Amino acid sequence: MTQRPESKLFYQSRRRRPLLDQARGVYMWDVDGKRYLDGSSGAMVCNIGHSNPHVLECMRRQMDKSSFGYRLHFETEPAEQLAQKLASLAPEGLEKVFFVSGGSEAVESAIKLARQHAVATGDSQRYKVISRYPSYHGCTLGALALTGYAPMTAPFDPMMQSMPKIPAPRAYLDGLDPEDEATGKFYADMLEEAILQEGPETVLAFMVEPVGGASTGALPPPKGYMQRISEICRRYGVLLIHDEVMTGGGRTGAFFAGDHWQVEPDILVLSKGLGAGYAPLGAMIAHERIVEPVLDKGGFIHGYTYAGNPLACAAGLAVIEEIEAHQMMANASSIGAELKAGLQQLMQRHELIGDVRGKGLLLAFELVADRETMAPLPREAGAFDKLVEIAYDKGLIIYSRRTRGGYTGDHFLVCPPMIATANHLDEILTTLDASLTTFTNDLKPDLLKAG
Ligand code: PLP
Numbered sequence: 217m218t219q220r221p222e223s224k225l226f227y228q229s230r231r232r233r234p235l236l237d238q239a240r241g242v243y244m245w246d247v248d249g250k251r252y253l254d255g256s257s258g259a260m261v262c263n264i265g266h267s268n269p270h271v272l273e274c275m276r277r278q279m280d281k282s283s284f285g286y287r288l289h290f291e292t293e294p295a296e297q298l299a300q301k302l303a304s305l306a307p308e309g310l311e312k313v314f315f316v317s318g319g320s321e322a323v324e325s326a327i328k329l330a331r332q333h334a335v336a337t338g339d340s341q342r343y344k345v346i347s348r349y350p351s352y353h354g355c356t357l358g359a360l361a362l363t364g365y366a367p368m369t370a371p372f373d374p375m376m377q378s379m380p381k382i383p384a385p386r387a388y389l390d391g392l393d394p395e396d397e398a399t400g401k402f403y404a405d406m407l408e409e410a411i412l413q414e415g416p417e418t419v420l421a422f423m424v425e426p427v428g429g430a431s432t433g434a435l436p437p438p439k440g441y442m443q444r445i446s447e448i449c450r451r452y453g454v455l456l457i458h459d460e461v462m463t464g465g466g467r468t469g470a471f472f473a474g475d476h477w478q479v480e481p482d483i484l485v486l487s488k489g490l491g492a493g494y495a496p497l498g499a500m501i502a503h504e505r506i507v508e509p510v511l512d513k514g515g516f517i518h519g520y521t522y523a524g525n526p527l528a529c530a531a532g533l534a535v536i537e538e539i540e541a542h543q544m545m546a547n548a549s550s551i552g553a554e555l556k557a558g559l560q561q562l563m564q565r566h567e568l569i570g571d572v573r574g575k576g577l578l579l580a581f582e583l584v585a586d587r588e589t590m591a592p593l594p595r596e597a598g599a600f601d602k603l604v605e606i607a608y609d610k611g612l613i614i615y616s617r618r619t620r621g622g623y624t625g626d627h628f629l630v631c632p633p634m635i636a637t638a639n640h641l642d643e644i645l646t647t648l649d650a651s652l653t654t655f656t657n658d659l660k661p662d663l664l665k666a667g
Pocket residue numbers: 259318319320321323352353354355425429430459460461462487
């Protein structure tokens with residue numbers, strides 16, 4: 217590896233990574249010339265692949281005109297056009313768009329808009345936002361309060377207003393059939409129980425990822441779940457917020473994952489697939505009935521300096537143009553189905569794979585010590601880290617989290633860009649197969665017994 221001076225940067229840890237040289241389509245190269253297949257689109261971000269010529273050209277053209285216009289001084293064409301486009305793609309009535317620079321900002325915005333709507337409509341006793349565990353909604357303190365993932369929240373607990381959580385519908389762990397409507401009802405009714413327990417008059421909103429992301433490992437809802445959740449929210453005057461930060465932008469085969477179940481939230485947020493790695497961008501889209509009372513009562517007390525940045529919005533518009541021009545959502549569905557079938561075939565060769573799940577190109581597999589009981593591998597096996605590193609060495613990037621029961625249980629997201637072809641799938645599956653073999657051979661048998 218090229219020798220480099222000590223870094224002045226820091227992120228989560230001291231671990232160094234190869235220096236990125238360039239990226240094209242589904243591939244990335246480091247400065248030593250090693251090629252990686254981006255099998256997780258970064259962190260499920262680069263949905264249309266890297267260095268898309270149309271997006272780069274649109275950004276260049278916008279840069280020549282203006283790269284910044286402060287929202288209190290100017291409206292800009294890209295922001296207006298992108299807002300129009302998003303309103304046309306969003307469910308009926310979700311017409312009002314508020315731009316931000318990332319997912320956590322989008323989630324914060326949704327929480328604050330919901331709260332200001334309650335205050336503006338004389339419902340100021342409502343302040344609790346119910347969410348699920350496991351879940352991930354962002355790293356700012358407000359978003360973190362809704363996040364159900366103790367390793368990330370615990371140090372900050374004393375600084376946050378604790379918010380109620382209900383279990384995510386992980387039917388595969390509870391031995392329930394996700395295709396059975398009774399399963400959807402079983403998990404959705406936990407929301408009603410939580411609302412009643414908290415006191416309906418105090419509950420402001422319920423935040424849910426329509427298809428779970430990194431925290432649950434690409435978890436689609438069981439049959440009937442999304443519809444029943446929506447009915448329960450309406451019954452108790454609780455706002456329904458879809459966190460589509462990871463799913464928004466087509467990865468599941470529809471522009472918004474909620475579209476698969478025809479559920480209309482009051483507010484939705486998206487980010488990763490909107491900027492698609494070309495610009496830091498996110499958006500909150502809210503129903504007019506939520507926004508208008510807030511604007512009537514003095515305005516939305518919230519906003520970020522970079523909100524509606526014309527360069528970022530030009531990138532976002534160009535990304536959607538590319539998705540539509542090249543039928544990338546249809547590809548996400550069809551190639552996603554093939555990839556899922558390929559992962560299921562790997563299950564036959566690798567005893568450690570306990571579950572394969574997901575929708576479109578938001579897919580994951582989970583490693584277990586015992587497929588019958590779904591007992592997780594012990595922490596000491598370090599699966600979530602090791603398998604990713606083995607694959608990385610072999611030139612395949614995948615994304616992992618360990619969340620089961622808060623800390624144990626290892627799932628791996630396999631989410632290549634929506635431009636992936638059958639050849640790319642072959643490469644992903646062959647490399648994964650080899651990586652799983654290496655991981656299994658390295659695994660100490662006594663660790664397996666301990667699981
Ligand atoms: N919500 C969901 C569902 C996410 O997956 C993420 C990031 O992974 C976030 C919110 C936070 O987004 P960001 O990292 O852009 O702040």
